[in-house]
Amino acid sequence: MRGNDSHKTTLGIVQMRCTPKPDENLSRALDFVRDAAKKGARVVCLPELFRSQYFCQAEDHEYFKLAEEIPGPSTRALAELAHELNIVVIASLFEKRGAGIYHNTAAIIDADGELLGKYRKMHIPDDPLYYEKFYFTPGDLGFRAWRTKHANIGVCVCWDQWYPEAARLTALRGAEILFYPTAIGWHPGEKAEFGKQQHDAWETIQRSHAIANGCYVAVPNRIGHEAHNGGPGIEFWGQSFIVAPDGRIIAKASIDREEILIAEVDLAQLDMQRTHWPFFRDRRIDAYSDIGKRYID
Secondary structure (H helix, E strand, O other): OOEOOEOEEEEEEEEEEOOOOHHHHHHHHHHHHHHHHHOOOOEEEOOOOOOOOOHHHOOOHHHHHHOEOOOOHHHHHHHHHHHHHOOEEEEEEEEEEEOOEEEEEEEEEOOOOOEEEEEEOOOOOEEOOEEHHHOOOOOOOOOOEEEOOOOEEEEOOHHHHHOHHHHHHHHHOOOOEEEOOOOOEEOOOOHHHHHHHHHHHHHHHHHHHHHHHOOEEEEOOEEEEEOOOOOOOEEEEOOOEEEOOOOOEEEEOOOOOOEEEEEEEEOOHHHHHHHHOOOOOOOOHHHOHHHHOOOOO
16 A cells, blocks of 8 residues: 555566457456456556457457447456455456447546546557557546556556557556557467568567656556467467666566566656656656647648
């Protein structure tokens, strides 16, 4: 618990394999959350869309049946556990908002079991095997931060992690820790030629968010090979990680094992980091109006 005499808290991010059975995935996620709490975690984040395999590899209307309302059965189960364990839980879910309106949404549940709010994924990709625009309406809640019992947190989702604007706006709203629940991996046919560069870029951009914003960054990913409708599938690369405000990776998971990554973080470091590297102070907010344009001719 955060009090006047302590600025430390412990993060737990879950790296897991997902099966085709949503109820089984939810049950296993609950077990992972409980185990993370036993290891000392006060804020626990699950990977992107953990209740199912990554269905966006194919455009298939049947997969809309995987969606649920928020609040709904998954958030109720997680809220009960959060209250029991006195922990904050971040859960990435396929949200059914209404007829024909679906979102890729993270639910933020406080340590008393209250659903504090939702973050709806803002940047929606449309790449081979990542056909998310077929399923998800772009988020309309903006970039947000929440004051939870154990830390001030911000949440973005997967493809959002490539955009410095998203990290900056979330940090400016008070986030001490940026969470990026993720489902990312290699196309098997590209891994040999491009695999290392792709992974290095993914890790580097998120380390840069920590440095540029003087905050912690935590990134849970899934593992395993998943294929749909006879396609080549995706080999999820795991390697979930937690980054300090100076860009150092302070905890990192394996490529192919289910793990709970635990790291104690000292939120008092943020003030020191932001005064020694005063990027917020030196921002030229009077000169950034063109950032709102698609392209500057």
